[in-house]
Amino acid sequence: MDDFLSNKIFSVLEINTAVSELINAGFPRAVWVCGEIQGFRPDRNKRHIYFDLVQKDEKSNTVLAKVKAALFANRQPQITKRILSTNGQFDLKNDIEVKFLCEVSLHAPTGNYSLVIIDVDPVYTIGKMAQSRQKIIDELIKLGIIDKNKEVVIPDIPLNVGLITAYDSAAYHDFINELQQSGYHFKVSVINTHMQGKSVEKEVTNALRYFSSSKNGKYDVIVITRGGGAVSDLAWFDNSAIAKTIASLKMPVISALGHQIDLTVTDIVSNTTAKTPTKAAMLLVEKVKCQDEYINELNLRLKDSVDEVIASGKTALEFAARKLEAVIPKILNTSASRLFAQFHRLTSLSQRFMFSHREYLNSSFIAIAQFRKVFFKQEKKKLNNYHDKVNSFDPKGILKRGYTITRVNNKIAKRMSGIKPGDELRTCFFDGEIISKAEGK
Amino acid sequence: MGKKEMKYSEALKEVEDILQTLEAEELEVDDISEKIKRAVTLIEVCRSKLEKSEVEVKKIVDAFEKAK
Numbered sequence: 104m105d106d107f108l109s110n111k112i113f114s115v116l117e118i119n120t121a122v123s124e125l126i127n128a129g130f131p132r133a134v135w136v137c138g139e140i141q142g143f144r145p146d147r148n149k150r151h152i153y154f155d156l157v158q159k160d161e162k163s164n165t166v167l168a169k170v171k172a173a174l175f176a177n178r179q180p181q182i183t184k185r186i187l188s189t190n191g192q193f194d195l196k197n198d199i200e201v202k203f204l205c206e207v208s209l210h211a212p213t214g215n216y217s218l219v220i221i222d223v224d225p226v227y228t229i230g231k232m233a234q235s236r237q238k239i240i241d242e243l244i245k246l247g248i249i250d251k252n253k254e255v256v257i258p259d260i261p262l263n264v265g266l267i268t269a270y271d272s273a274a275y276h277d278f279i280n281e282l283q284q285s286g287y288h289f290k291v292s293v294i295n296t297h298m299q300g301k302s303v304e305k306e307v308t309n310a311l312r313y314f315s316s317s318k319n320g321k322y323d324v325i326v327i328t329r330g331g332g333a334v335s336d337l338a339w340f341d342n343s344a345i346a347k348t349i350a351s352l353k354m355p356v357i358s359a360l361g362h363q364i365d366l367t368v369t370d371i372v373s374n375t376t377a378k379t380p381t382k383a384a385m386l387l388v389e390k391v392k393c394q395d396e397y398i399n400e401l402n403l404r405l406k407d408s409v410d411e412v413i414a415s416g417k418t419a420l421e422f423a424a425r426k427l428e429a430v431i432p433k434i435l436n437t438s439a440s441r442l443f444a445q446f447h448r449l450t451s452l453s454q455r456f457m458f459s460h461r462e463y464l465n466s467s468f469i470a471i472a473q474f475r476k477v478f479f480k481q482e483k484k485k486l487n488n489y490h491d492k493v494n495s496f497d498p499k500g501i502l503k504r505g506y507t508i509t510r511v512n513n514k515i516a517k518r519m520s521g522i523k524p525g526d527e528l529r530t531c532f533f534d535g536e537i538i539s540k541a542e543g544k
Numbered sequence: 545m546g547k548k549e550m551k552y553s554e555a556l557k558e559v560e561d562i563l564q565t566l567e568a569e570e571l572e573v574d575d576i577s578e579k580i581k582r583a584v585t586l587i588e589v590c591r592s593k594l595e596k597s598e599v600e601v602k603k604i605v606d607a608f609e610k611a612k
């Protein structure tokens with residue numbers, strides 16, 4: 104053999120064929136291979152499907168190894184049959200762990216080594232998914248956060264909705280239509296996200312954080328929804344990061360991921376779960392409606408009680424008015440008689456006052472009148488007396504008695520000496536003057 | 545005599561002064577006449593003042609009596 108190999112010169116085809124034969128010899132039967140599907144692109148125009156099977160490092164998630172896989176058209180009916188038997192829990196798609204029965208082959212013309220798929224074991228994948236799902240649930244329980252979002256209360260009037268869904272999808276329209284038909288003024292902001300595939304985790308967690316941040320407006324509730332689609336795609340919502348984000352929110356999350364049997368981890372951790380987008384919308388509408396009715400009822404009750412208060416107030420007022428009507432004359436009577444008494448007192452007081460003052464004035468007046476009489480009488484008497492006295496000094500009185508006054512040169516002549524013969528003498532009698540001349544002594 | 549009218553009491557006082565002078569002193573006849581003339585005039589003034597005021601007081605008293 105060694106000689107054979109050392110002496111033999113292979114053409115490329117020969118070496119490929121030789122390796123192919125060796126592989127066939129080494130893998131006489133098909134073998135089970137498990138790995139993650141990558142590069143899976145089903146194309147209706149191509150009969151055969153090619154993709155990669157990848158092995159990743161569990162911790163770092165980096166690719167450790169990869170191999171090409173081929174699903175030929177002749178094997179596809181068998182595979183389809185297997186998939187259908189799982190009621191949609193399983194489907195061939197990227198990023199899922201699968202277990203294939205494969206023939207290991209090398210295509211001599213190209214030298215490409217690949218796995219030719221003969222059969223698939225969906226139970227393996229379902230089991231893996233269940234396992235990973237359970238792992239996430241266990242972790243959430245351990246962390247004590249699995250029911251955190253259920254503790255958040257959905258506001259009574261959840262009109263501001265943050266919607267996470269594939270924009271323009273059937274789910275989107277179902278949800279929006281239902282809200283619009285209610286007639287209530289819902290305000291919906293949408294963040295467009297993938298609802299399957301690897302980007303679900305990142306897009307959904309980002310959207311959740313966006314709606315819960317107060318910087319981006321005030322939302323009452325976040326709704327995550329998707330339409331029918333493949334049941335197998337639900338597995339994207341068995342996601343630890345999404346679950347932990349929901350658990351950390353102070354805002355209620357309603358999930359409506361469109362599934363019938365099993366809940367995804369997202370559903371488990373959400374505040375409320377609805378089966379369809381329409382039902383999620385109905386839930387919100389129902390809440391608003393309930394509150395609306397409650398307010399209406401309160402309104403009616405308020406109106407009733409206001410009416411009642413007004414009616415009873417009216418009765419009380421009427422009663423008071425009647426009472427007052429009866430009492431007022433009495434009050435007026437007593438008031439009037441009191442006033443009357445006061446008036447009497449006042450007039451008698453003032454009369455007394457006036458009387459006493461009049462008495463005083465009268466007596467003063469009499470005194471004055473009397474004084475007047477006495478005064479004038481006295482004064483007259485005094486003047487008469489003075490008059491008499493003055494008169495008594497009048498020389499005329501003496502002249503009447505026969506005395507005369509003689510003047511020389513206008514001077515009274517008291518003695519004889521000093522009067523010369525020829526001097527003019529003026530002799531004054533009581534009734535007149537006479538002029539004479541001195542002739543001798 | 546006075547430029548402004550004398551008061552009753554002033555006039556009366558002057559009369560009394562004149563009387564005192566007449567009683568106390570030996571006066572010349574002419575002076576006496578002057579004094580007497582003056583005194584009589586003053587007495588007349590006093591009389592007229594007294595009469596006038598008596599009439600006035602009477603008026604007041606009558607008015608008061610009437611008001612009473």
